[in-house]
Amino acid sequence: MSSEDYIAPPFFSIVSALFILSAASIFGKIRDGFWFLLHPFETKKKGKQGYAPIRDPTEDFYMRRMYGRIVDCWNRPICSAPNAWVDVMERTRAKDTTGVDFAQIVPTGGHTTCLNLSSYNYLGFAAFDPYCTPRVISTIEEYGVSSCSSRVHAGTTSVHTELEELVARYLGVDDAITYGMGFATNSSTIPALVGKGCLVMSDALNHSSIVAGIRQSGAKVKVFRHNDASHLEKLLRQSVADGQPRSHRPWKKVLVIVEGVYSMEGETCNLKEIVEVAKKYKAYTYLDEAHSIGALGPTGRGCCEHWGVDPRDIDIMMGTFTKSFGSCGGYIAGKREVIEYLRRHSPAHLYACSMAPGCVKQVTCALEVIMGLDGSDRGAKKIQQLHDNANYVRSRLLTMGLDVLGSWDSPVMPIMTYNAAKMVALSRICLKRRLAMVIVGFPATPVLLTRTRICISAAHSREDLDWALDQLSEVADLCLLRYRTKGLYARLEEDLKDHVRRHFGPELAARATIQGLAADEFDLTRRPGQQQQQGADRKIAATVAVTASQESNGGQQQQQPKRQRVSPKVVEAEALTPRNGQVQAQRKPLASVQAHAKAFVRPEVVVAAK
Amino acid sequence: MPVRRTVSEVDVNKNTNWLNYPSVWTWYLALIVLGWLGISALIDDAGLAWTYVHLIHGVATYYFLHWIKGSPNPEDQGKYQALTFWEQVDNEAYGTRNRKIFTVAPVLLFVLATHGTDFRKQPLGLNLAVVVILLVAKLPALHKVRIFGINKY
Numbered sequence: 187m188s189s190e191d192y193i194a195p196p197f198f199s200i201v202s203a204l205f206i207l208s209a210a211s212i213f214g215k216i217r218d219g220f221w222f223l224l225h226p227f228e229t230k231k232k233g234k235q236g237y238a239p240i241r242d243p244t245e246d247f248y249m250r251r252m253y254g255r256i257v258d259c260w261n262r263p264i265c266s267a268p269n270a271w272v273d274v275m276e277r278t279r280a281k282d283t284t285g286v287d288f289a290q291i292v293p294t295g296g297h298t299t300c301l302n303l304s305s306y307n308y309l310g311f312a313a314f315d316p317y318c319t320p321r322v323i324s325t326i327e328e329y330g331v332s333s334c335s336s337r338v339h340a341g342t343t344s345v346h347t348e349l350e351e352l353v354a355r356y357l358g359v360d361d362a363i364t365y366g367m368g369f370a371t372n373s374s375t376i377p378a379l380v381g382k383g384c385l386v387m388s389d390a391l392n393h394s395s396i397v398a399g400i401r402q403s404g405a406k407v408k409v410f411r412h413n414d415a416s417h418l419e420k421l422l423r424q425s426v427a428d429g430q431p432r433s434h435r436p437w438k439k440v441l442v443i444v445e446g447v448y449s450m451e452g453e454t455c456n457l458k459e460i461v462e463v464a465k466k467y468k469a470y471t472y473l474d475e476a477h478s479i480g481a482l483g484p485t486g487r488g489c490c491e492h493w494g495v496d497p498r499d500i501d502i503m504m505g506t507f508t509k510s511f512g513s514c515g516g517y518i519a520g521k522r523e524v525i526e527y528l529r530r531h532s533p534a535h536l537y538a539c540s541m542a543p544g545c546v547k548q549v550t551c552a553l554e555v556i557m558g559l560d561g562s563d564r565g566a567k568k569i570q571q572l573h574d575n576a577n578y579v580r581s582r583l584l585t586m587g588l589d590v591l592g593s594w595d596s597p598v599m600p601i602m603t604y605n606a607a608k609m610v611a612l613s614r615i616c617l618k619r620r621l622a623m624v625i626v627g628f629p630a631t632p633v634l635l636t637r638t639r640i641c642i643s644a645a646h647s648r649e650d651l652d653w654a655l656d657q658l659s660e661v662a663d664l665c666l667l668r669y670r671t672k673g674l675y676a677r678l679e680e681d682l683k684d685h686v687r688r689h690f691g692p693e694l695a696a697r698a699t700i701q702g703l704a705a706d707e708f709d710l711t712r713r714p715g716q717q718q719q720q721g722a723d724r725k726i727a728a729t730v731a732v733t734a735s736q737e738s739n740g741g742q743q744q745q746q747p748k749r750q751r752v753s754p755k756v757v758e759a760e761a762l763t764p765r766n767g768q769v770q771a772q773r774k775p776l777a778s779v780q781a782h783a784k785a786f787v788r789p790e791v792v793v794a795a796k
Numbered sequence: 797m798p799v800r801r802t803v804s805e806v807d808v809n810k811n812t813n814w815l816n817y818p819s820v821w822t823w824y825l826a827l828i829v830l831g832w833l834g835i836s837a838l839i840d841d842a843g844l845a846w847t848y849v850h851l852i853h854g855v856a857t858y859y860f861l862h863w864i865k866g867s868p869n870p871e872d873q874g875k876y877q878a879l880t881f882w883e884q885v886d887n888e889a890y891g892t893r894n895r896k897i898f899t900v901a902p903v904l905l906f907v908l909a910t911h912g913t914d915f916r917k918q919p920l921g922l923n924l925a926v927v928v929i930l931l932v933a934k935l936p937a938l939h940k941v942r943i944f945g946i947n948k949y
């Protein structure tokens with residue numbers, strides 16, 4: 187039934203959660219009953235005669251009677267840039283003219299400075315940055331606040347082409363296309379790629395933008411268990427053999443959609459196994475790296491680098507600029523012909539307003555910092571700081587006894603509260619203690635698996651995190667959150683050893699424990715000189731992982747030649763980020779309109795013959 | 797309905813997939829037992845209390861399983877608007893464990909209620925009517941059937 191199989195929530199907490207939910211529902215139903223008794227024909231009078239009702243009281247029962255009691259936990263307005271510390275506005279229930287509370291929350295005018303554990307600020311680009319912000323401001327002065335046009339009309343500027351080239355180079359693929367909105371990237375690209383007669387295999391925990399895109403496209407969808415490559419294989423095998431429903435014709439296209447880091451679980455997908463299964467059945471892969479680009483992998487190149495998968499094996503790589511780059515919008519990257527097709531067929535490219543030039547420049551500058559093209563090593567330091575912070579906080583929370591999900595190096599960590607009441611209490615108490623945390627409940631997660639989700643940033647200092655952990659420790663005692671689920675702890679310990687072995691070598695893996703990580707007993711810092719060695723290690727580790735996964739997958743046939751390409755990709759990536767500024771010569775800002783026009787005429791066409 | 801063995805897909809209906817958690821049936825049983833204890837604290841006949849439990853359980857399950865339709869999750873976008881909870885369970889497949897438990901519960905309560913009242917004619921007739929209505933409502937043949945158009949929209 188999805189990843190929750192191995193979480194095995196504590197028995198009694200489910201029973202108590204169900205009692206609490208049923209009590210809340212019963213009170214809601216009683217209040218509904220009284221409302222209908224006191225206002226007998228209200229709905230008939232309010233609605234127009236002969237028209238179908240616009241809303242169904244059953245369907246919005248949850249919104250009216252249960253969510254309405256706890257709205258102060260969501261939509262909290264902030265009044266400063268979402269840096270490591272953020273100003274959260276204080277709100278109170280509105281009162282009408284007679285002084286009676288009514289169902290609305292309004293700001294009081296005051297604000298509290300809280301530690302920001304809720305913004306997707308993974309690399310700390312969300313607030314003022316000495317490299318990015320001056321360049322963004324000069325771009326806004328030069329190009330305006332908005333391009334006021336769609337890409338095909340007058341909305342493509344030189345900063346847009348510069349960004350697309352840089353994104354393609356960063357990811358190691360042919361070409362990229364950018365959009366103004368991350369959600370719209372998925373919901374408009376998937377319908378452009380698949381349609382009626384196509385099959386989409388979607389992971390059980392995929393984001394609602396992917397689900398919206400699939401629904402929009404009209405393709406047939408089959409959902410496979412989260413991260414379960416063998417279930418994907420069984421489903422693919424049967425679907426490909428059966429063909430389309432009723433006519434049994436072969437499918438026009440089969441697309442497998444997975445995410446790099448799942449935003450509600452904080453864990454990565456098993457990219458290697460899933461790509462192998464997709465290749466075996468000749469299905470295309472679509473990787474949504476919204477949360478993993480810039481955050482996973484030694485140089486931030488995402489899930490592919492984290493697992494050692496060649497980016498050219500993924501047919502369509504999608505990502506967003508909201509999380510690690512401090513901007514907005516999204517991109518799709520892949521082969522040149524796919525991107526050219528999307529430039530002609532994707533509705534968001536043809537009709538939606540293009541990304542604002544300031545936002546584009548922010549991403550370009552953030553990428554330049556990450557890749558080291560600004561001439562410093564701030565980017566590498568940020569990524570290292572992010573991984574250190576994330577691993578430290580995760581291990582400290584686990585040793586505190588809290589149920590934390592996710593993969594190592596992933597900056598997203600959900601802390602399970604399992605119980606709707608605890609989730610709400612946690613949110614309110616933490617706000618009083620100046621911790622701004624996001625809680626997630628029913629429509630986004632299953633009803634009995636509520637959680638609070640922390641997003642760690644490279645901008646958080648060790649003192650900030652230690653203070654937050656002390657506060658969380660006290661709150662965990664108040665809210666009884668120390669579930670200490672053994673299965674989860676054991677699985678995460680095993681994951682840690684595997685992660686350390688793949689990235690740092692087997693000797694360190696033997697010593698790696700969660701307790702040790704929490705106590706800073708061993709050092710998971712990647713040193714620059716280590717990269718070449720890691721390339722070799724990774725090759726060995728890749729073959730070790732291959733044989734291990736071969737055994738675990740029960741003799742599944744795997745293609746060997748692809749494996750050899752792992753280490754050259756990593757070493758090559760390093761060569762593209764020189765410190766001597768040679769590459770910078772190609773990136774001089776354009777000084778005049780003539781130069782601007784010339785930028786669109788390329789002397790040679792770079793096409794990777796595949 | 798022809799039965800076909802196939803690879804199962806994941807139940808993504810957030811309205812119903814909480815039934816697959818480990819201790820949900822414990823909670824269900826606990827609710828029923830607590831109800832019986834509460835009612836037998838109010839009236840002196842503990843056996844008759846089972847009849848009341850059976851009737852209240854019957855009305856409640858008929859309302860929640862077979863009357864109200866749709867899903868409280870707005871992200872479903874009205875996909876289940878015409879389906880009752882019973883019809884949505886387990887991706888609309890019949891013969892699963894959850895359905896078996898839901899079917900056995902009214903029968904067990906019927907047996908307890910008739911035993912508790914020593915098979916007297918009157919509570920037995922009412923109990924029998926309730927259990928027959930509930931069992932008929934759970935038949936696979938009545939999937940998405942609305943008799944006389946009642947509760948169609």
